Amino acid sequence: MVSKRKLSESSEKDEIAHVLAQFKSESGELLESPIDLPLNITAENLQLICNAFIEKNDSEPTPYTFFVKDIEVTTNLAAALKNEVLDSEKVLEIIYQPQAVFQVRAVTRCTSSLPGHSEAVISVSFSPDGKQLASGSGDTTVRFWDLNTESPLFTCKGHKHWVLCTAWSPNGQTLASACKTGEIRLWDSATGTQKGKPLVGHKQWVTWLVWEPFHLNPHCRKLASSSKDGDVRIWDVVIGSCLINLAGHQQGVSCIRWGGSGLIYSASQDRTVKVWRSEDGILCRTLQGHAHWVNTLALSTDYVLRTGAFEPAEVGRPQKILSPEEAQSKALDRYKLVQQIGPERLVSGSDDFTLFLWNPESDKKHIARMTGHQQLVNDVKFSPDSRLIASASFDKSIKIWDGRTGTFITTLRGHVQAVYQIAWSADSRLLVSGSADSTLKVWNLKTKKLHLDLPGHGDEVFAVDWSPDSQRVVSGGRDKVLKIWRY
Amino acid sequence: MPQNEHIELFQKRYGFRMDYQERQRKKKAREHKLQSKMAQKLIGIKGKIFAKKRYSEKVQLKRTIKAHEEKKTRKKEDGKVPEGAMPAYLLDRENTSQAKLLSSMVKQKRKEKAGKWDVPLPKVRAQSEAEVFRVLKTGKSRRKGWKRLVTKVCFVGEGFTRKPPKYERFVRPMALRFKKAHVTHPELKATFCLPIVGVKKNPNSPMYTSLGVITKGTIIEVNVSELGLVTQGGKVVWGKYAQVTNNPENDGCINAILLV
Numbered sequence: 001m002v003s004k005r006k007l008s009e010s011s012e013k014d015e016i017a018h019v020l021a022q023f024k025s026e027s028g029e030l031l032e033s034p035i036d037l038p039l040n041i042t043a044e045n046l047q048l049i050c051n052a053f054i055e056k057n058d059s060e061p062t063p064y065t066f067f068v069k070d071i072e073v074t075t076n077l078a079a080a081l082k083n084e085v086l087d088s089e090k091v092l093e094i095i096y097q098p099q100a101v102f103q104v105r106a107v108t109r110c111t112s113s114l115p116g117h118s119e120a121v122i123s124v125s126f127s128p129d130g131k132q133l134a135s136g137s138g139d140t141t142v143r144f145w146d147l148n149t150e151s152p153l154f155t156c157k158g159h160k161h162w163v164l165c166t167a168w169s170p171n172g173q174t175l176a177s178a179c180k181t182g183e184i185r186l187w188d189s190a191t192g193t194q195k196g197k198p199l200v201g202h203k204q205w206v207t208w209l210v211w212e213p214f215h216l217n218p219h220c221r222k223l224a225s226s227s228k229d230g231d232v233r234i235w236d237v238v239i240g241s242c243l244i245n246l247a248g249h250q251q252g253v254s255c256i257r258w259g260g261s262g263l264i265y266s267a268s269q270d271r272t273v274k275v276w277r278s279e280d281g282i283l284c285r286t287l288q289g290h291a292h293w294v295n296t297l298a299l300s301t302d303y304v305l306r307t308g309a310f311e312p313a314e315v316g317r318p319q320k321i322l323s324p325e326e327a328q329s330k331a332l333d334r335y336k337l338v339q340q341i342g343p344e345r346l347v348s349g350s351d352d353f354t355l356f357l358w359n360p361e362s363d364k365k366h367i368a369r370m371t372g373h374q375q376l377v378n379d380v381k382f383s384p385d386s387r388l389i390a391s392a393s394f395d396k397s398i399k400i401w402d403g404r405t406g407t408f409i410t411t412l413r414g415h416v417q418a419v420y421q422i423a424w425s426a427d428s429r430l431l432v433s434g435s436a437d438s439t440l441k442v443w444n445l446k447t448k449k450l451h452l453d454l455p456g457h458g459d460e461v462f463a464v465d466w467s468p469d470s471q472r473v474v475s476g477g478r479d480k481v482l483k484i485w486r487y
Numbered sequence: 488m489p490q491n492e493h494i495e496l497f498q499k500r501y502g503f504r505m506d507y508q509e510r511q512r513k514k515k516a517r518e519h520k521l522q523s524k525m526a527q528k529l530i531g532i533k534g535k536i537f538a539k540k541r542y543s544e545k546v547q548l549k550r551t552i553k554a555h556e557e558k559k560t561r562k563k564e565d566g567k568v569p570e571g572a573m574p575a576y577l578l579d580r581e582n583t584s585q586a587k588l589l590s591s592m593v594k595q596k597r598k599e600k601a602g603k604w605d606v607p608l609p610k611v612r613a614q615s616e617a618e619v620f621r622v623l624k625t626g627k628s629r630r631k632g633w634k635r636l637v638t639k640v641c642f643v644g645e646g647f648t649r650k651p652p653k654y655e656r657f658v659r660p661m662a663l664r665f666k667k668a669h670v671t672h673p674e675l676k677a678t679f680c681l682p683i684v685g686v687k688k689n690p691n692s693p694m695y696t697s698l699g700v701i702t703k704g705t706i707i708e709v710n711v712s713e714l715g716l717v718t719q720g721g722k723v724v725w726g727k728y729a730q731v732t733n734n735p736e737n738d739g740c741i742n743a744i745l746l747v
Contacts (some may be wrong), residue, residue, distance in 0.1 A: 119570075120573075122575075137572065208575070252579075
């Protein structure tokens with residue numbers, strides 16, 4: 001009712017041009033019927049109108065961003081349309097995108113530097129609920145850190161070579177770590193002891209570890225690993241043996257991802273990305289197109305699959321303990337929500353300086369080829385709401401692309417050396433990047449500019465992670481120290 | 488020793504004997520007996536030469552045997568973890584190690600200090616003072632010989648005014664003053680006529696540099712704003728060094744090659 005009154009007030013001013021507009025959701029559904037809007041209507045007023053139309057039962061109004069003809073409406077409708085020719089006969093479509101309700105505060109300071117490793121820190125990761133932190137290093141140990149006191153918890157010895165990658169199980173109870181000899185070990189996060197025997201099978205170093213998504217199996221039994229020797233192995237962690245060996249790549253596999261529908265995607269140095277079915281290990285598709293090694297993969301549902309049943313917006317509220325089945329259904333609901341925006345998309349970044357956007361579940365042909373980088377692309381990440389893609393490259397820049405069509409949006413420059421890793425905040429508004437020039441930079445995606453500089457590391461930053469509840473950022477590098485950054 | 492190729496000619500025409508391969512094999516098998524006989528019998532200079540040759544052969548033999556043995560035995564692993572831990576995405580890439588970077592930086596600094604530069608013409612013919620200057624006799628009876636006339640091409644800056652003739656020791660004739668040089672870009676293979684900004688260094692003597700004498704091998708600074716070069720930071724480059732490649736006093740023009 002408030003919005004309708006506001007409309008009638010503004011229509012009294014007769015000098016302002018009017019336009020017939022209709023709200024359209026991202027998936028193409030039209031909202032209500034076309035309405036007459038003055039051109040100087042602000043973005044806030046558009047939000048009020050949209051909220052009134054949708055009439056959700058939640059007490060908090062959902063913030064939206066509006067796009068007309070692919071231009072974002074930041075101040076008012078006239079500013080967005082000033083370069084466009086308006087056809088007064090046709091109905092103008094305003095596309096609305098719901099933004100995350102909660103807003104993440106940017107990390108500003110380093111709350112602690114955690115020494116302890118005697119060699120470079122190679123990989124860091126937060127558990128899916130964001131309450132635990134683990135790091136793997138070149139001194140062959142895996143360390144667990146207590147986030148409340150910011151001090152070391154457990155040191156897990158056992159690996160014989162550098163610990164290259166770590167991966168938390170979606171229920172947050174187990175950590176899998178892999179080393180340069182090809183061994184995979186599982187650690188219990190509550191006690192810091194090894195679970196079972198080491199999983200041996202790979203002949204060369206393991207490049208990536210990924211667990212089966214929570215909504216497919218809440219007991220977290222299956223783990224997939226890719227290695228330089230060209231194999232992708234699926235292990236059963238309870239039995240401790242290899243279930244299936246997906247052999248098909250001719251050269252080393254650099255990255256794998258486990259999709260929400262049970263498909264495994266593997267990117268390799270033989271320039272292809274292969275799609276496998278995880279149940280029986282059958283190759284479904286080979287995605288070809290790259291001209292050089294494929295370095296990295298990212299799925300649009302990455303964030304949802306990583307966090308499983310944990311909802312980052314509920315961080316402050318008391319959690320009730322869910323049974324595995326309840327948690328599984330909750331994880332499935334969250335997964336379906338992200339699926340509504342679009343089918344599961346895969347983006348692959350390669351040494352040939354380009355990225356490809358694929359729809360791997362349905363198509364062999366790519367949706368878009370994203371060119372523009374001047375050096376190899378080292379890391380790609382989808383934003384948690386899967387609308388944006390960020391790619392970090394050795395040419396010192398980060399490029400932002402549209403998550404659905406792959407069109408280029410902007411370049412973020414600021415680093416003076418190669419950018420190694422990036423991480424998104426849970427509301428998709430902030431991005432943190434770690435680079436070889438030993439600094440981290442926080443970028444604001446609303447203004448598409450540098451938000452904050454976080455210097456402090458003594459040497460190259462190898463690994464960066466933003467906790468899924470977006471409270472902390474952790475970074476580790478060659479200076480053997482882990483740094484935790486908070487607001 | 489056969490002095491001609493009649494053996495090979497015969498073999499070509501009529502082929503080998505039936506037992507040729509067998510005889511060769513047996514001859515080779517008996518070779519060690521010959522070697523030992525020679526080693527014991529040869530004396531004098533021949534013995535010394537033989538001993539030297541045999542020694543080097545033995546060393547090679549021992550080396551190959553040792554290498555084979557190493558291949559056969561399996562060494563127990565040390566358990567030592569190598570240094571230089573890197574994440575997986577950097578493993579396959581050849582990154583210059585820190586040590587190499589530092590050493591190359593130090594080497595470059597040393598080169599700068601020593602004044603040694605990498606130029607297209609590293610050595611030029613030395614030009615003596617008698618060549619470059621000609622004595623100019625002055626005075627009422629033309630007896631005073633303290634003035635010198637520069638016989639080579641030189642560059643004087645804009646706003647150059649001669650010293651008062653009474654005190655002018657070096658005379659630089661106007662005909663030999665040049666303002667432009669034909670500069671070639673080594674990679675593009677294109678030549679541009681660019682104005683000279685100054686003479687950086689004349690390899691023969693610092694006195695020539697201060698006078699602005701341009702001979703073959705001199706490093707001059709030219710104004711390259713015409714070429715439109717831009718630095719990585721986005722600034723426009725307007726001055727670059729070039730080395731003179733001809734004898735300008737003979738040709739009437741200055742040809743130089745750009746130092747990129």
